[in-house]
Amino acid sequence: MLYSILILNKAGGLIYQNEVNPGLNKLSTNDYLVLAGSLHGIHAIGAQLAPNIGDKTVPASVEEFNRNQNSSIMSTFKAQSPNTNRSGLQNIETSLFNLYIFQTVTGLKFMLITAPNPAEHKGELNKQYDMAHELFRQLYMLYSDFVMKDPFYSLDMPIKNPLFDTKVRELVN
């Protein structure tokens, strides 16, 4: 059961909010902005939090470090630094709701607020998490299609797009 979809720009501003299913307490627009800003900050701090144990041995020279980095970029197509937690905060699970966060490489954040893990999924811890991530993928596709290809949309501004709304509703139902 999905309650709400939020999209944050890279500065942490709320640019899209859609209450797909009723069930959450009504929050005012201001409260949503505060929520978005706070979660953005927590996500950023979460990305800095990383245990220092199990650190790889320090390469002998800068050249060697760069060479290792380059080869790992070439093989995985991802920039990786061993000592940072790039994904940041990914989900919050409580007894009343679950919250999932997905950050794209451009810093855009998608958030889903759902009902807590249902009882029938007990023992399948990842089930709802996987579903959320599939939804994120679809949402990201809709965003790239119907928001980014719209000539009247300016980047990082609130999304007021009935076409996008329709597509999101079609996706969710």
Added chain:
Amino acid sequence: MSEDIILPSATSLSKLTIHDTSKTGFGYNPAIGPISNSITSETSSILINKRTITLSSAPSIYERNITNKKPVEINLSSLSFLFCEIVNWTHGQSRGIHDLEMKLNKLGYSIGQRYLELIKLRDGIKLNKRDLKIIDILHFIHGSFWKSIFGKHANELEKSQDVPNEYMIIENMPLLAKFINIPKDYADLNCGAFVAGIIEGALDSAGFYVNVTAHSVPMDGFPLRTVFLMKFDQSCLIRESIH
């Protein structure tokens, strides 16, 4: 650990010196900083000897046979981004909705003029005849012309009952408008003005003087349905009656 900028082309950024000029004469060396890109005798010889800069091994569009009958498909995503940028740019240049539509129409016009020639050439010169009647040319536009641009025929071709010189081509799913959302304060705008320009250009250069406009007429299940209204010049009707 120091976090140096990773530059894959060099082992270390700090090893680059002023004397490291790139072999082609182009590119950016951070040790030198910004340099002028002006054409010197050296770089111009490189540019002249290099015909095209090919990123892939496939032959470029200029090397293909122009009379190739196989449809050349392009990516809808890149087309949409290009069209989005066209509308955006035109929007910045124009003073109002009407002006914006005029400018889009003008951009499409020159495409229509060229595309008519191209299609007629591709159809083969021997088999081809020139359309003289309005209804013939409209069937051509609605059929094979539309198909070679958008990959399918237009949905309907209609004649106005009240006005003798008005015809309509109706498209239920305009390809270019698929991702475009018209804001509320631009209610009358239809980006199909660009396509209208293509039709106008093609008809004009075929000798049928016409004015084409695009109008949104949504229907159940087809929210983007567009009607291209064609108003032919009186001279075409007079010619039609003589034949």
